[in-house]
Amino acid sequence: MSVAAGRFAVELAALDASSLSAYSLTASDADIDRALGADHLDPRHVAALLSPAAAVRLEELATVAGDRTLQRFGRAVRLFAPLYISNECLSTCTYCGFAKDLDVVRLTLTPDEVEAEARLLADRGFRHLLLVSGEHRVAVSADYLTDVVRRVASVVPSVSVETQTWSDDTYSRLVAAGAEGVVHYQETYDRDRYAEVHVAGWKRDFDRRLTSTERAAESGIRRLGIGALLGLAPDWRADVLAVAAHASFLCRAYWRIDVTVALPRIKPCASGFQPVAAVDDASYVQALCALRLAAPDAGIVLSTREPAALRDGLVRIAVTHMSAGSSTEPGGYSHPGESQEQFAISDERTPAEVAAMLTAAGYEPVWKDSFPLLPA
């Protein structure tokens, strides 16, 4: 059964990201000047910052974005680790290493195993863990997830989940169990392309996924993560514009919510999927600059998908949240190599090495930025 379109779906239709993206190709220096001078950017401003004309002025964009990041977030970068709890999946997404029909080793950790992984990551310094799974509502049921959230919340003060979308009731249960954040990347905001790559399963429903951020917000969750997977749809500018609009909507509609955004780029994985749009490093930096100025209060998350040199550079421009020392296979911290990873990581430094890089670059690595949400 499909889900009725939510409030942002209406705004997304009105945004017409593909027309804005077309406008972006014609934006002038004067348009870019106006965008850089604006206190609050509208979608046309964001489009101007994504333009080829703005690409020529990337150093200027980076300077303005870096200043904004510094003022809002200071010389500090928050560190977290993904904790993969399951790679079982009932959805077929053509770009994903966990897709249902792929012949890979499947594993769902027991709650005890999840807790052991959490303790191992806590020993490495992490106080913010992101529980990640495929979409298997039997293996990773609401009961199971609630249980593991409660256990992990007893180990670290900040627990977020990146799993399938859920009912209102389940989001409320996760909040009550101590979940601080929910992450649902839309992957692409292009409905037609979404339908092409989400071939089967729960995730195929574009509106269910888009509306889930709103339902999670209404459940009392404190942090919401959104994003698009660049390289999935042909028009990456349109997806960046949609992410910016989505962040802006969530900030307006749910004033208590802390919003983070991410623009992961497609990485090699078991699916063999090839990106349909190449987003080179310069364009990627430009996209993150535009996103920083469009959503100055949103944390920007950068994972170990990206190589070390790029991550180190982006800390000074836009990025405020980083994973480090990540494994993308279930159980991969305790028993590496025994299961299937979701994608290959690029930055293979240990958490301590990433923290040392931040210190050397003049940033404080922030391990703990939360307090336990539930009374002990």
Place this chain on the structure above:
Amino acid sequence: MPDTPDPLVIGGRSFTSRLLVGTGKFASHAVMRDALDASGAEIVTVALRRVDLSRAGAGDVLDFVDPTRYLLLPNTSGATTAEEAVRLARLARAGGMPNFVKLEVTPDPRYLAPDPIETLRAAEMLVADGFIVLPYCSADPVLCRRLEEAGCATVMPLGSWIGSNKGLRTRDAVEIIIEQAGVPVVVDAGLGVPSDAAEAMEIGADAVLVNTAIAIAGDPVAMARAFALATLAGRLGYHAGRAAPRSDAEASSPLTGFLGQSSVGQPA
């Protein structure tokens, strides 16, 4: 650094410095420690959400704030309700921190604007529980009256939004708060340059709290010292009694100076 002319008394404790400083947003704990030193501050606020008692001795922020030198003022930033703030304060006290608490209840993550209703509720609960409460609040004269009535040791109205560096945008309201307050008024948040601190002190604020403007300055240590000097200058200026401002010039040789001279203007 010369002493301020009169002590600042909060919660029965006396302080020489009228500059309070925060510990967030610094490049490193070592830079923070040096900036604290240069600021001459005696009250240092630390976000409880950043404190990790399990990492004490392993580089936690508390390892860089000497409790024999500074009054450690734990703050409840990140709390979104009165209950969360109270729970955080109790956790800090149970962990051996002082019973002073800088109360922050900021459910809006974008402007970190203080929630007046939850702040007042939390203040009432914390005072009843024996805490010395320093509440961060909107520059609202009635709210500040209510917080004082609730038993708070100070009021801490914002100059402008946290981290905005926009200066004393709430000056008119802060002047009323200063006029009415029976407890120290600490202007907190938004002071961006040393002259902002001097301005707040000149109009009679009892103290200022500065964090971002020092932490993200090009040279945090030099900026800390500059704020210290400005805070002191503002206090000295306040005590000296300013000359009233005028919109026009006052000639030192007035045009009507001839009036009153014996040969002029007298009836014939």
